[in-house]
Amino acid sequence: MSDTVWWKSGTVYQIYPRSFQDSNGDGVGDLRGITSRLDYLAWLGVDAIWISPFYPSPMADFGYDVSDYCGVDPLFGTLEDFDALVAEAHRRKLRVILDFVPNHTSIAHPWFAESRASRESAKRDWYIWRDPAPDGGPPNNWLSNFGGPAWTRDAATGQYYYHAFLSEQPDLNWRNPAVREAMHDVLRFWLLRGVDGFRVDVIWHLIKDEGFRDNPLNPAFVPDLPEINRFDQVYSCDRPEVFDIVAGMRAVLREHGERVLIGEIYLPIERLVAYYGENLTGADLPFNFQLLSTPWQADSVAGLVEEYEAALPDGGWPNWVLGNHDQPRIAARVGEAQARIAAMLLLTLRGTPTLYYGDEIGLNKIAIPPERAQDPWERNEPGHGRDPERTPMQWEDAPQAGFSTVEPWLPLSTDAGRRNVDELRDDSGSILTLYRRLLWLRRDHAPLSTGSYRTVSLADELAGNLFIYERFKDDACLRIALNFGDRSQRHALPDGTTWTVLLSSRSGRSGAREAGSLELGPNEGVILAPVIAG
Numbered sequence: 041m042s043d044t045v046w047w048k049s050g051t052v053y054q055i056y057p058r059s060f061q062d063s064n065g066d067g068v069g070d071l072r073g074i075t076s077r078l079d080y081l082a083w084l085g086v087d088a089i090w091i092s093p094f095y096p097s098p099m100a101d102f103g104y105d106v107s108d109y110c111g112v113d114p115l116f117g118t119l120e121d122f123d124a125l126v127a128e129a130h131r132r133k134l135r136v137i138l139d140f141v142p143n144h145t146s147i148a149h150p151w152f153a154e155s156r157a158s159r160e161s162a163k164r165d166w167y168i169w170r171d172p173a174p175d176g177g178p179p180n181n182w183l184s185n186f187g188g189p190a191w192t193r194d195a196a197t198g199q200y201y202y203h204a205f206l207s208e209q210p211d212l213n214w215r216n217p218a219v220r221e222a223m224h225d226v227l228r229f230w231l232l233r234g235v236d237g238f239r240v241d242v243i244w245h246l247i248k249d250e251g252f253r254d255n256p257l258n259p260a261f262v263p264d265l266p267e268i269n270r271f272d273q274v275y276s277c278d279r280p281e282v283f284d285i286v287a288g289m290r291a292v293l294r295e296h297g298e299r300v301l302i303g304e305i306y307l308p309i310e311r312l313v314a315y316y317g318e319n320l321t322g323a324d325l326p327f328n329f330q331l332l333s334t335p336w337q338a339d340s341v342a343g344l345v346e347e348y349e350a351a352l353p354d355g356g357w358p359n360w361v362l363g364n365h366d367q368p369r370i371a372a373r374v375g376e377a378q379a380r381i382a383a384m385l386l387l388t389l390r391g392t393p394t395l396y397y398g399d400e401i402g403l404n405k406i407a408i409p410p411e412r413a414q415d416p417w418e419r420n421e422p423g424h425g426r427d428p429e430r431t432p433m434q435w436e437d438a439p440q441a442g443f444s445t446v447e448p449w450l451p452l453s454t455d456a457g458r459r460n461v462d463e464l465r466d467d468s469g470s471i472l473t474l475y476r477r478l479l480w481l482r483r484d485h486a487p488l489s490t491g492s493y494r495t496v497s498l499a500d501e502l503a504g505n506l507f508i509y510e511r512f513k514d515d516a517c518l519r520i521a522l523n524f525g526d527r528s529q530r531h532a533l534p535d536g537t538t539w540t541v542l543l544s545s546r547s548g549r550s551g552a553r554e555a556g557s558l559e560l561g562p563n564e565g566v567i568l569a570p571v572i573a574g
C-alpha cells in the first residue's frame with residue numbers, strides 16, 4: 041500500500057457526538073448537528089472524522105454499551121440522517137470512520153437476553169459464563185476497568201458473566217466462530233453504507249486467557265490509581281490469540297478497498313507494535329497513546345519518538361494522539377502555552393495524527409459540579425470520571441455557545457464567550473488559527489505528510505528543553521524546532537544555509553529569514569524551510 045493512501049497522508053478528527061452540535065434542542069449533540077458543521081471541518085483542513093458510538097444504547101456508558109449494532113439511537117437521529125452525513129462528508133472529501141465496539145454489548149442487546157435465559161440457550165456461549173468459585177464468589181480475581189469485580193452473578197442460572205467494564209456491558213466470547221461471523225457482518229453493514237474505516241474499541245481485550253488464570257498483583261500499584269491497576273492485566277487481555285481476530289476484521293475491511301482499521305490499545309510500545317500483525321496483516325493504525333503519559337519535556341518526548349520509530353515493523357505506519365474522550369484535555373495537562381507546542385508536535389511528527397474535537401480551540405479541563413456528573417466511572421471511583429473532557433463544542437458567543445438552544449448535558453467553559461470558533465477563527469494569534477495553518481501546511485508539504493523523520497537536537501539542546509527534528513522527502517526538507525520550556529533558547533543552524541520561517545507559534549514571525557542561529561522565545565515552536573539559492 042502506497043504512502044499516499046488517504047489514512048497515511050491525512051489527519052483524523054474525533055467527534056464525540058453527544059457534544060459536537062445539537063440540532064433538535066434536547067441539549068445533546070446528534071448526527072444532523074455533525075452534518076451542519078462539516079463546512080467547518082473542511083475549512084479547518086482535516087481529512088477524516090471518527091464518530092464515537094451513536095448506535096441504539098441504554099447509554100449506561102454513553103453509547104459504548106450497544107444494544108443494536110446496525111442502527112442509530114433516536115437520540116442521535118436515524119439511519120437516513122447517517123446516510124446524509126456520509127454523503128455530505130464525502131462531497132467535501134472528508135472520510136468517515138465509525139467506532140466499532142466488539143468486545144462487549146449492552147446488557148439490553150437481544151443476544152445477551154437470549155444468552156442469559158438458560159444454560160442451554162443457543163447463544164449461551166456468545167458471552168463468557170463461568171461457575172462460581174468454590175466459596176460462591178467470582179470465578180477469578182479479574183477487576184472491572186470502572187472499579188469492582190469484573191464478574192456479576194446472574195440469578196437466573198447461578199453463573200457469573202464477565203464484563204471488563206460495567207455490569208451493563210457483558211463481554212462477547214470471541215472464541216466462538218458464530219460471534220466472529222455476526223460481528224463481521226456488522227462491519228459489512230456499515231462498509232456497504234460507505235464508511236471509510238473503523239476505530240475498534242479496546243481491541244486488545246477481545247480474547248481472554250482460556251484457563252481464566254488470576255491476574256498477578258501489580259507491585260507498582262498505589263491507592264490513588266484506579267482500582268483496575270491493582271493487578272497486571274496479563275491474563276484478561278493482550279492474549280496471543282487476539283492477532284488472528286484483528287487480522288479477521290482487517291480482511292473484511294479489505295474486501296472493500298482502502299478502508300482503515302484503527303485499534304484502541306493502551307499498551308507499552310513493544311506490545312503495541314505487535315498489533316500491526318504478522319506481515320502487516322493486523323491493524324493499519326494501532327493507536328499510539330504514548331504522548332498522553334510521557335513527561336512533557338523535550339528529552340522524554342524525543343526519546344519516545346526515537347523508541348517508537350525504532351520499534352515499528354517494516355512498513356508499519358506510525359500515528360500519534362494527544363487526547364480523546366477518555367483522557368484529560370491536553371491544555372489541562374501541559375498548560376495553554378504548551379498546548380500550542382503540542383499541536384505543532386502532533387501535526388509535524390511522522391504518522392497519522394488524530395485530533396480531539398475542541399483541542400483546536402484550546403478547551404481546558406471544565407469543572408463539573410458533582411450534581412451534574414454523568415460518567416458512571418465518576419460514580420464508582422470519584423475523581424476518575426471523564427466528563428471534564430466531554431463538554432460541548434463552543435461555536436460562538438451566544439447562549440449555549442451555539443451548541444444547543446437549551447442547557448447542554450454537560451456545562452460549557454466559563455470563558456465560552458471568547459473561547460469559541462467564531463471568536464478565534466479571525467484572530468491570527470489564536471490556537472485555532474495555529475491548528476488550521478498546521479493542517480494546511482501538512483497538506484502542502486509532502487515532507488510533513490509522508491516524509492521521513494530524523495532527530496536533530498543535540499544533548500545540550502534537549503537538556504535545555506529544545507526538541508529539534510527534520511522531516512524530509514526526495515529533495516525537500518523541513519526543520520521543526522519546539523521549545524518545551526518557558527525560557528528563550530538558541531539553536532545553532534547548519535553553516536551556510538538560510539532558512540525561512542514557514543510558521544511560528546508566535547504570530548508575526550512567519551516569512552522571516554534565519555541563518556547562523558535561531559532564537560526561540562518561551563514556549564515557541566517554528567517550522568523552517570531552507571532557502572534554495574537561485
Ligand code: NOJ
Pocket residue numbers: 101104105141205241242304365366
Ligand atoms: C474505551 C472507550 O473509549 C471508553 O469510552 C469506554 O468506556 C470503554 N472503551 C468501554 O467501551
